Amino acid sequence: MKEQPVDLGKDIYLIDGYDMGFEGRTGTYVLNNKQVTLIETGPSSSVEKVKDGLEALDIALEDVKYIILTHIHLDHAGGAGLLLASCPHAEIVVHPKGKRHLVDPSRLVKGARAVYGEDFDRLFAPVVPIPEDRIIEKGEEDTLTIDQGRQLEFLDTPGHANHHIGIYDPLSNGLFTGDTAGIRYHQVEGVTFYLPTTSPNQFHPEAMLAQIQRFRHLEPSRLYFGHFGMTEQPEQALREVREWIGIFLEIAKQQDKPEEIEAKLLERIETYVKELGVPETHSLHDILQLDVRVCAMGLYDYLRKD
Numbered sequence: 185m186k187e188q189p190v191d192l193g194k195d196i197y198l199i200d201g202y203d204m205g206f207e208g209r210t211g212t213y214v215l216n217n218k219q220v221t222l223i224e225t226g227p228s229s230s231v232e233k234v235k236d237g238l239e240a241l242d243i244a245l246e247d248v249k250y251i252i253l254t255h256i257h258l259d260h261a262g263g264a265g266l267l268l269a270s271c272p273h274a275e276i277v278v279h280p281k282g283k284r285h286l287v288d289p290s291r292l293v294k295g296a297r298a299v300y301g302e303d304f305d306r307l308f309a310p311v312v313p314i315p316e317d318r319i320i321e322k323g324e325e326d327t328l329t330i331d332q333g334r335q336l337e338f339l340d341t342p343g344h345a346n347h348h349i350g351i352y353d354p355l356s357n358g359l360f361t362g363d364t365a366g367i368r369y370h371q372v373e374g375v376t377f378y379l380p381t382t383s384p385n386q387f388h389p390e391a392m393l394a395q396i397q398r399f400r401h402l403e404p405s406r407l408y409f410g411h412f413g414m415t416e417q418p419e420q421a422l423r424e425v426r427e428w429i430g431i432f433l434e435i436a437k438q439q440d441k442p443e444e445i446e447a448k449l450l451e452r453i454e455t456y457v458k459e460l461g462v463p464e465t466h467s468l469h470d471i472l473q474l475d476v477r478v479c480a481m482g483l484y485d486y487l488r489k490d
């Protein structure tokens with residue numbers, strides 16, 4: 185049987201893409217409106233899951249109108265080209281700085297290969313180029329009407345990446361934050377916590393903090409994370425991420441090599457999650473290990489440039 189997407193209310197559904205085989209890691213939001221709109225596709229390996237989820241919602245691929253990408257990192261957008269090939273009436277929506285990398289993904293692939301090494305093919309292949317005439321650029325103050333009474337608003341949200349947009353949904357008073365406001369870890373029942381994602385090579389702490397501050401001022405009722413799911417306690421989530429950005433930087437500045445940053449950061453986070461009650465054998469530790477490795481690379485890269 186096909187997995188039923190999670191109903192978040194307000195005609196929003198969440199499909200689990202099982203990124204890297206992990207449950208609740210990376211998801212695709214479906215706004216089931218007159219103009220059916222998806223937010224994020226996940227990598228190509230998630231595309232079948234997305235299609236299954238749409239089928240379970242009784243949405244035909246022909247009815248998908250917009251596929252919005254918060255940013256072009258492959259775990260969020262790598263599957264866009266592959267999915268688009270099955271959605272004849274859909275258009276891709278992306279930050280103006282992201283467009284050319286979707287048309288010609290070679291630089292994107294090269295960058296991801298540098299981070300993921302020999303795991304690249306298993307995790308991300310294929311990355312299918314997207315025809316230029318099927319891409320719409322959206323940036324700060326742009327809007328997109330997907331139904332009567334539902335006009336999405338776009339925000340330019342650098343910090344995690346320069347080609348990053350946030351999407352404000354007035355109907356749910358919610359913000360789709362991509363990676364700008366960090367990752368929501370919810371894999372252990374009864375334990376939810378948040379950490380920033382500082383992956384290379386456009387991480388910028390001041391920009392990230394400024395965006396988080398801006399999100400707070402918008403007073404959203406909900407945040408929808410790229411990784412993963414929704415919170416109705418935005419204030420707490422944003423506070424945690426803000427505090428951790430400071431800790432990440434402090435740890436990174438005291439080390440000389442990315443491997444040292446990784447080790448110290450992991451130690452710190454492991455101490456924290458133990459206190460929260462995460463069992464020692466839980467697969468969440470594998471996810472944290474992966475995330476911390478990539479975060480350490482980004483921190484190192486930022487401090488070296490700085």
Ligand SMILES: [Zn+2]
Pocket residue numbers: 255257260344345363383
């Ligand atoms: Zn990202």
